[in-house]
Amino acid sequence: MSQxxxxxxxxxxxxxxxxxxxxxxxxxxxxxxxxxPSQYTHIFITAQAVWFNTSKTAGPDDSGWSRxxxxxxxxxxxxxxxxxxxxxxxxxxxxxxGTYNSILLLPVDPKLEPTxxxxxxxxQHNQEADYADANGGSHPVELTIPNPEKGIIVRGALxxxxxxxxxxxxxxxxxxxxxxxxxNSANTLFGSPTTVTPTNTATGTLTNNxxxxxxxxxxxxxxxxxxxxxxxxxxxxxxxxxxxxxxxLLSSSxxxxxxxxxxxxxxxxxxxxxxxxxxxxxxANPYSGRTAIQASAESLSADxxxxxxxxxxxxxxxxxxxxxxxxxxxxxPVAYDVVIxxxxxxxxxxxxxxxxxxxxxTTGAANTAGALATTTAxxxxxxxxxxxHPAFSYLVSLQPTVGGTLPPGAALTFYQTLxxxxxxxxxxxxxxxDSINRKLVTAEPLAAANIDTGTYSSDGGTITLTTNTxxxxxxxxxxxxxxxxxxxxxxxxxxxxxxxASTMGTAAANDTTPIDIPAVPALQPANAAGVAAIKAxxxxxxxxxxxxxxxxxxxxxxxxxxxxxxxQNGGTGNATVNGLPTGNVYYLSVIVGKSTDxxxxxxESIAAPVNLASGDATSEVAIN
Numbered sequence: 093m094s095q096x097x098x099x100x101x102x103x104x105x106x107x108x109x110x111x112x113x114x115x116x117x118x119x120x121x122x123x124x125x126x127x128x129p130s131q132y133t134h135i136f137i138t139a140q141a142v143w144f145n146t147s148k149t150a151g152p153d154d155s156g157w158s159r160x161x162x163x164x165x166x167x168x169x170x171x172x173x174x175x176x177x178x179x180x181x182x183x184x185x186x187x188x189x190g191t192y193n194s195i196l197l198l199p200v201d202p203k204l205e206p207t208x209x210x211x212x213x214x215x216q217h218n219q220e221a222d223y224a225d226a227n228g229g230s231h232p233v234e235l236t237i238p239n240p241e242k243g244i245i246v247r248g249a250l251x252x253x254x255x256x257x258x259x260x261x262x263x264x265x266x267x268x269x270x271x272x273x274x275x276n277s278a279n280t281l282f283g284s285p286t287t288v289t290p291t292n293t294a295t296g297t298l299t300n301n302x303x304x305x306x307x308x309x310x311x312x313x314x315x316x317x318x319x320x321x322x323x324x325x326x327x328x329x330x331x332x333x334x335x336x337x338x339x340x341l342l343s344s345s346x347x348x349x350x351x352x353x354x355x356x357x358x359x360x361x362x363x364x365x366x367x368x369x370x371x372x373x374x375x376a377n378p379y380s381g382r383t384a385i386q387a388s389a390e391s392l393s394a395d396x397x398x399x400x401x402x403x404x405x406x407x408x409x410x411x412x413x414x415x416x417x418x419x420x421x422x423x424x425p426v427a428y429d430v431v432i433x434x435x436x437x438x439x440x441x442x443x444x445x446x447x448x449x450x451x452x453x454t455t456g457a458a459n460t461a462g463a464l465a466t467t468t469a470x471x472x473x474x475x476x477x478x479x480x481h482p483a484f485s486y487l488v489s490l491q492p493t494v495g496g497t498l499p500p501g502a503a504l505t506f507y508q509t510l511x512x513x514x515x516x517x518x519x520x521x522x523x524x525x526d527s528i529n530r531k532l533v534t535a536e537p538l539a540a541a542n543i544d545t546g547t548y549s550s551d552g553g554t555i556t557l558t559t560n561t562x563x564x565x566x567x568x569x570x571x572x573x574x575x576x577x578x579x580x581x582x583x584x585x586x587x588x589x590x591x592x593a594s595t596m597g598t599a600a601a602n603d604t605t606p607i608d609i610p611a612v613p614a615l616q617p618a619n620a621a622g623v624a625a626i627k628a629x630x631x632x633x634x635x636x637x638x639x640x641x642x643x644x645x646x647x648x649x650x651x652x653x654x655x656x657x658x659x660q661n662g663g664t665g666n667a668t669v670n671g672l673p674t675g676n677v678y679y680l681s682v683i684v685g686k687s688t689d690x691x692x693x694x695x696e697s698i699a700a701p702v703n704l705a706s707g708d709a710t711s712e713v714a715i716n
Contacts (some may be wrong), residue, residue, distance in 0.1 A: 110240045118309045120187040122195070123178035123351070123467045125416070126170035126317035129406035129523070130382040131534065133230055134222040134714040135170040135319060136215040137342075138207055139225070142182045143196035143243070144250075150194045151646070151677050152242040155702060157196065160185050165200050167209040167218070167462060171316055171382075175405045175467035176356055176414030178314050180457070183465065189254045195348055196243040202234055202695070212462025215713055221340035223325070224380035229437065236341045238644035239679040239697045244647040248348030250313050296529060312351040312452065312467060313692045314417045317344060320386065321503035321574065324524040324649075325533040328685060330638065331656075335690035339683075341527050343501040343649040345576045349417040355447035356416030356472030357389055357430055362479045363411045366436055370400040382406065384537070385434030389445075391426075398507060398517045398572070399429065407432070411498040411659045416469035420447045430475060435485035435522050435537035438544055441510065441518060442475050443556060445548040468684055475548060476555060483541035484595045486567075487606035488532075495530035497614050499671075500642075501649040502575035503611070506538060507583040509570075510545060515563070517570060517583040526642050527649050538594035540567035566573075567591030571609055576648040577673045581613035617673035625670045626678065630655060632663040632715040638693075639684035641713065643669050643702075645676050655682065667713075678702045680716055 122142050143157045150156060165179050171232055179196070200207055204361040210218050237244065250442055316507040324341040327655040339485075363383075378404045385407035404412045425446045431441040450471035457463040490504065503524045507517035523536050546555040552561040564570060568590050570583040581587075589610070594603045617623055626643060639655035651669040658665025672678065679701055685693035702711045 095100055105316065117190060118187070118254065118311065121180060121184070121310060121312045122254055123314065124168050124170075124181050124315045124317070125172055125173050125178040126319050127386065127406060128170050128319035128323065130384040130406065130593050131223050132171060132221060132319070132323070133380050133382070134215070134220065134232075135235065136167055136210060136213060136217070136220040136321070137170070137235070137327040138167040138200040138210050138218040139181055140200045141198035141199050142185065142667045143198065144187055144192045145194040145196070146190055146192055148193040150245070152196060152245070153677070158187060165207040165218075166213060166464065167207065167213055168464060169213060173466075175408060175412075176358070176416040176472065180419055180465040180467065184310075186461065187252045188697040189252050192250045192252065193247065193251070194250070195313070197246065197247040197315070198243040199237055201241040202237065204238060210463045212460070222424055223340065231338070233339055234341055236683070236695050237345065237506045238341070238439040238642055238647055238649055239681055241697055242473055242679055243647065244346065245348045246315050246348045248347055250350050253309060256331040261555055269614055292364045305413060314349045314351050314354065314467075315346050316349065316417065317346045318401065318404060319406060321401075321524055322346070324501070326528045328534055328638075328683065329454065330685070330687055330690040332515045332687065333580050333690050337693060338533065339613065339689075339693070341577070341649065342348055342647075343524070343527060343576075343597050343644075349419050351452055351467065353416055353419060353421065353647045354417035355420045355425070355449050356414055356418060356443055356469040357428065357447060357475065358412070358414040358469075358472040359387070359430070360477045361385065361407055361411040361413075361432065362477055364589055366480065366482050381508075383409055383434070385432065385437060387430060387432045388519070389415045389418050389428040390431055391428055392516065393580060396516065398580070399519055400482055400580070401519050401522065402428065407434070414472055415471055416472060418447050420449050422449045425449070429518070430462065431518050431520060432478070433539065434478070435539055436483055438481040438483045438541040439508070439520055439539060440478055440557065441543055441545045443545070443547045445475060446550060447473055462484060474552070476552075478555070478557070481541070481544060483539045484509070484541050484600045484602050485537045486592050486595045486603040487535035487537055487601065488589055489535045490525060490530075490532040490612070492529050492531045492607050492671055494609060494612055495525055498525060498530055498573055499575040499578055499611060499615060499650060500525075500527035500530065500652040502573045502578075502615065504532075504536070504609075505572040505574055505580075506569040506589070507572055508543060508564055508652045509583075510543060510560050511563055522574070527642075538567070538569060538589070538591075540591040540600070542566050543567045559681045564588065567595060568710060571612055573612055573615055575615055577645060577650055577676065578615040579618050581615055584613065587611050613688055614708055619673045619675050621630055622673045624674045624709070625668055626651070626672060626680070626681065626704070626709055626711055628653070628667045628669070628701050628713045630658040630665050630713045630715070631657055632684070633686070635686060635714060636684040636715065639682050641667050641669060642681045642683065643672060643676050643678045655684065659684070672704055674704050674707065676704055678704060680711060680713060682713065684715060
């Protein structure tokens with residue numbers, strides 16, 4: 093008689109034990125962090141659901157989403173959740189094992205009354221941006237999120253492993269995780285998904301099962317918003333009047349990271365010899381009390397032509413900063429270059445900072461309304477204490493006649509290149525443009541200085557800084573641009589901004605008169621298939637005669653068109669958005685107002701998607 097022997101894989105053993113002992117579980121937590129320009133005092137976002145999809149290109153109306161409705165809406169502040177601290181949006185989600193390449197954060201409807209979590213943090217809106225003016229006054233405005241009912245989509249490969257099976261204290265596979273700390277029932281979020289073709293409302297099932305079983309595998313996913321490029325301050329103008337209202341648009345392209353495969357970089361700036369470390373009203377930059385210094389971790393672009401910002405952190409008033417999370421590898425740590433810049437310091441570049449993966453620490457939420465559990469970077473590699481040289485600054489502005497060549501969701505990037513062989517430009521500063529008018533609402537300050545540079549020492553030794561004059565010359569910058577669905581521009585001497593003479597030499601001082609950026613490069617669609625147009629038939633029953641049509645994809649604005657002619661023609665007319673990258677599904681929305689009421693404007697979403705897979709398309713835009 094023959095005998096057949098079958099070998100069972102480790103994964104099969106784990107799954108079998110999970111079934112036999114009913115003691116196997118994987119829980120997923122979602123955390124949020126960000127970096128914001130110093131003029132903002134708060135960026136509040138209130139979420140009501142989290143979705144997961146294995147597809148790298150999943151849109152909000154595609155199938156395959158595992159959707160989790162939060163037990164209660166959660167509000168986080170990107171100004172507070174930064175510098176190595178992530179706010180917990182969802183915990184203990186029962187996400188099925190697999191690799192997920194898309195997360196969708198579903199905001200609460202901005203038109204609804206503020207949720208309890210938003211009110212507890214002092215927000216007047218569910219989605220809100222608070223910015224400061226030159227006199228220190230705070231202006232809370234509703235944060236405009238393109239098509240919020242479609243969510244904010246975050247890309248990144250996130251692996252949910254098979255849960256740990258245990259018997260007699262012996263674990264097989266995975267990592268044993270234990271939930272510790274005090275939890276706030278309002279923010280303790282559990283869920284089992286419903287996987288269906290989504291509608292505009294997520295419909296997960298949640299259970300309260302606050303088990304601290306030691307055979308639970310917990311994975312932590314971090315979502316990072318780069319506010320320097322994704323926050324777009326804009327003006328809504330009223331022709332024939334001096335009135336102009338300021339708004340803030342979140343045209344975002346956040347990234348996701350597995351915190352078990354991430355590390356961080358920390359350091360301290362000695363600011364005792366810097367007199368203007370906070371945003372300085374004397375150079376027409378709004379005063380918020382926050383330092384106007386940022387630290388960014390950068391890596392080479394895919395084409396090797398320039399450096400790109402992976403993650404940033406605002407330098408705090410005590411000079412400390414922590415850039416986190418940064419993707420890395422436990423066996424072969426990833427090296428980043430750190431760029432530290434601000435209008436009143438000489439830029440510092442630290443090369444080759446090797447980042448090891450670390451295990452972050454989690455603190456439970458305080459038992460107060462709106463409080464979030466937080467996850468904090470631990471074991472971040474330190475670049476030590478650095479002493480920056482003071483510098484003077486000048487202001488640059490972007491005129492609509494120049495910025496009109498850019499996509500509306502673009503951010504300007506200012507580059508400098510170190511002297512030496514094989515050096516490529518570093519991204520020194522980034523700022524999002526006014527998506528309606530293609531300009532800068534607030535002039536951007538740039539340091540009129542050289543660069544201090546050094547190399548990280550793996551043994552933790554002191555980093556010696558040497559002064560390097562950039563190849564663009566002292567205080568000069570190449571001007572580039574970046575935008576979702578487009579390829580970054582290659583830094584070039586054809587697009588150069590030159591520091592004014594008043595900021596140089598022995599009689600140097602901060603220059604308070606902005607200089608115009610002379611030219612910016614045109615961006616090319618990342619999809620080689622080309623561009624197409626959306627031709628919209630517009631109708632309005634509310635008497636609006638001013639407005640802009642927005643076209644968005646994955647929560648980022650890709651195109652716009654002026655609606656004034658259409659609206660002033662009895663509330664009906666046509667508008668065309670040209671130059672949209674093909675092969676994508678887009679969503680439409682409008683920002684509209686009345687010339688007779690220069691005190692307000694409003695935002696409305698248009699429900700029907702527009703598919704540009706085959707070229708030009710048409711759409712009906714009914715404004716009610």
